[in-house]
Amino acid sequence: MTGWWRRLRGALGLGVVWAGGGAVVGGLIEAIANFVPALNGVDMWIPLLALPGFIGGVIFAIALGIAARGRTFNELSFPGMVALGLLGGIVLGGLLVGIGAPPMILLPTTALSGLGAALSLGLGRMAERDQLPGGTSGSRALDSGRD
DSSP states (O other): OOHHHHHHHHHHHHHHHHHHHHHHHHHHHHHHHTTOGGGGGOSOHHHHHHHHHHHHHHHHHHHHHHHSTTOOGGGSOHHHHHHHHHHHHHHHHHHHHHTTOOGGGHHHHHHHHHHHHHHHHHHHHHHHTTOSTTOOSSOOOTTOOOO
16 A cells, blocks of 8 residues: 555544544433433534544644654654644634634634544554554554555
Protein backbone atom coordinates (compact mmCIF):
# COMPACT_ATOMS: atom_id res chain seq x y z
CA MET A 1 0.00 0.00 0.00
CA THR A 2 1.46 3.35 -0.97
CA GLY A 3 2.06 6.14 1.51
CA TRP A 4 -0.91 8.27 0.41
CA TRP A 5 -3.37 5.38 0.55
CA ARG A 6 -2.09 4.50 3.97
CA ARG A 7 -2.52 8.09 5.18
CA LEU A 8 -6.04 8.20 3.76
CA ARG A 9 -6.91 4.91 5.44
CA GLY A 10 -5.55 6.20 8.76
CA ALA A 11 -7.47 9.49 8.52
CA LEU A 12 -10.73 7.75 7.64
CA GLY A 13 -10.16 5.15 10.36
CA LEU A 14 -9.60 7.81 12.99
CA GLY A 15 -12.70 9.61 11.72
CA VAL A 16 -14.73 6.42 12.17
CA VAL A 17 -13.38 5.94 15.70
CA TRP A 18 -14.28 9.52 16.63
CA ALA A 19 -17.71 9.08 15.01
CA GLY A 20 -18.21 6.03 17.22
CA GLY A 21 -17.36 8.15 20.25
CA GLY A 22 -19.88 10.76 19.14
CA ALA A 23 -22.49 8.04 18.63
CA VAL A 24 -21.90 6.71 22.15
CA VAL A 25 -22.28 10.18 23.66
CA GLY A 26 -25.38 10.74 21.52
CA GLY A 27 -26.82 7.43 22.72
CA LEU A 28 -26.27 8.44 26.34
CA ILE A 29 -28.02 11.75 25.72
CA GLU A 30 -30.89 9.88 24.03
CA ALA A 31 -31.19 7.59 27.05
CA ILE A 32 -31.18 10.54 29.47
CA ALA A 33 -33.64 12.42 27.25
CA ASN A 34 -36.19 9.69 27.89
CA PHE A 35 -36.31 10.90 31.50
CA VAL A 36 -35.58 14.62 31.07
CA PRO A 37 -38.14 16.18 28.72
CA ALA A 38 -36.05 19.36 28.23
CA LEU A 39 -33.56 17.36 26.12
CA ASN A 40 -36.22 16.14 23.70
CA GLY A 41 -35.81 19.21 21.46
CA VAL A 42 -33.57 17.10 19.21
CA ASP A 43 -34.56 13.49 18.71
CA MET A 44 -31.59 12.41 16.64
CA TRP A 45 -28.63 12.81 19.00
CA ILE A 46 -26.63 9.88 17.64
CA PRO A 47 -26.24 11.13 14.04
CA LEU A 48 -26.09 14.72 15.29
CA LEU A 49 -22.90 13.91 17.23
CA ALA A 50 -21.47 11.12 15.04
CA LEU A 51 -21.13 13.24 11.89
CA PRO A 52 -19.15 16.06 13.52
CA GLY A 53 -17.15 13.37 15.33
CA PHE A 54 -16.16 11.87 11.99
CA ILE A 55 -15.21 15.23 10.49
CA GLY A 56 -13.32 16.20 13.65
CA GLY A 57 -11.42 12.91 13.61
CA VAL A 58 -10.37 13.41 10.00
CA ILE A 59 -9.28 17.00 10.72
CA PHE A 60 -7.28 15.78 13.72
CA ALA A 61 -5.70 13.00 11.67
CA ILE A 62 -4.57 15.52 9.05
CA ALA A 63 -3.09 17.80 11.73
CA LEU A 64 -1.43 14.80 13.38
CA GLY A 65 0.01 13.63 10.08
CA ILE A 66 1.56 17.04 9.50
CA ALA A 67 2.83 17.72 13.02
CA ALA A 68 3.91 14.23 14.11
CA ARG A 69 5.18 12.70 10.90
CA GLY A 70 7.81 10.04 11.50
CA ARG A 71 7.27 9.80 15.26
CA THR A 72 5.78 7.00 17.33
CA PHE A 73 2.98 7.50 19.83
CA ASN A 74 5.46 7.12 22.69
CA GLU A 75 7.44 10.07 21.32
CA LEU A 76 4.41 12.36 21.26
CA SER A 77 3.67 14.56 24.24
CA PHE A 78 0.28 14.60 25.89
CA PRO A 79 -0.01 18.43 25.83
CA GLY A 80 1.00 18.51 22.17
CA MET A 81 -1.66 15.97 21.21
CA VAL A 82 -4.32 17.81 23.17
CA ALA A 83 -3.26 21.06 21.47
CA LEU A 84 -3.68 19.39 18.06
CA GLY A 85 -7.11 18.16 19.15
CA LEU A 86 -8.09 21.64 20.32
CA LEU A 87 -6.91 23.07 17.00
CA GLY A 88 -9.02 20.51 15.16
CA GLY A 89 -12.02 21.42 17.31
CA ILE A 90 -11.61 25.09 16.52
CA VAL A 91 -11.43 24.31 12.80
CA LEU A 92 -14.51 22.06 13.04
CA GLY A 93 -16.40 24.69 15.04
CA GLY A 94 -15.42 27.32 12.49
CA LEU A 95 -16.80 25.15 9.70
CA LEU A 96 -20.05 24.69 11.61
CA VAL A 97 -20.34 28.43 12.30
CA GLY A 98 -19.69 29.02 8.61
CA ILE A 99 -22.76 26.96 7.69
CA GLY A 100 -25.02 28.70 10.19
CA ALA A 101 -24.45 27.18 13.63
CA PRO A 102 -24.29 29.59 16.57
CA PRO A 103 -20.76 30.65 17.60
CA MET A 104 -21.29 28.92 20.96
CA ILE A 105 -20.71 25.62 19.11
CA LEU A 106 -16.97 26.36 19.28
CA LEU A 107 -16.92 25.49 22.99
CA PRO A 108 -18.13 21.86 22.80
CA THR A 109 -16.36 21.08 19.53
CA THR A 110 -13.06 22.33 20.93
CA ALA A 111 -13.44 20.59 24.29
CA LEU A 112 -14.58 17.26 22.82
CA SER A 113 -11.84 17.31 20.18
CA GLY A 114 -9.22 17.84 22.88
CA LEU A 115 -10.68 14.91 24.80
CA GLY A 116 -10.74 12.78 21.67
CA ALA A 117 -7.09 13.59 20.98
CA ALA A 118 -6.09 12.58 24.50
CA LEU A 119 -8.01 9.30 24.20
CA SER A 120 -6.53 8.67 20.75
CA LEU A 121 -3.02 9.06 22.16
CA GLY A 122 -3.83 6.65 24.98
CA LEU A 123 -5.23 4.06 22.58
CA GLY A 124 -2.28 4.52 20.23
CA ARG A 125 0.20 3.96 23.02
CA MET A 126 -1.68 0.87 24.18
CA ALA A 127 -1.65 -0.51 20.63
CA GLU A 128 2.11 0.07 20.36
CA ARG A 129 2.63 -1.95 23.55
CA ASP A 130 0.46 -4.79 22.21
CA GLN A 131 -2.18 -4.24 24.86
CA LEU A 132 -4.96 -4.02 22.29
CA PRO A 133 -6.02 -6.85 19.99
CA GLY A 134 -4.29 -6.44 16.65
CA GLY A 135 -1.44 -4.31 18.03
CA THR A 136 1.83 -4.67 16.16
CA SER A 137 5.10 -5.74 17.68
CA GLY A 138 7.63 -2.98 18.12
CA SER A 139 7.14 0.70 17.46
CA ARG A 140 6.16 1.95 14.03
CA ALA A 141 6.55 5.56 13.13
CA LEU A 142 3.38 7.47 12.40
CA ASP A 143 2.78 7.92 8.73
CA SER A 144 6.21 6.61 7.79
CA GLY A 145 4.98 5.41 4.41
CA ARG A 146 6.59 2.00 4.96
CA ASP A 147 4.56 -1.17 4.69
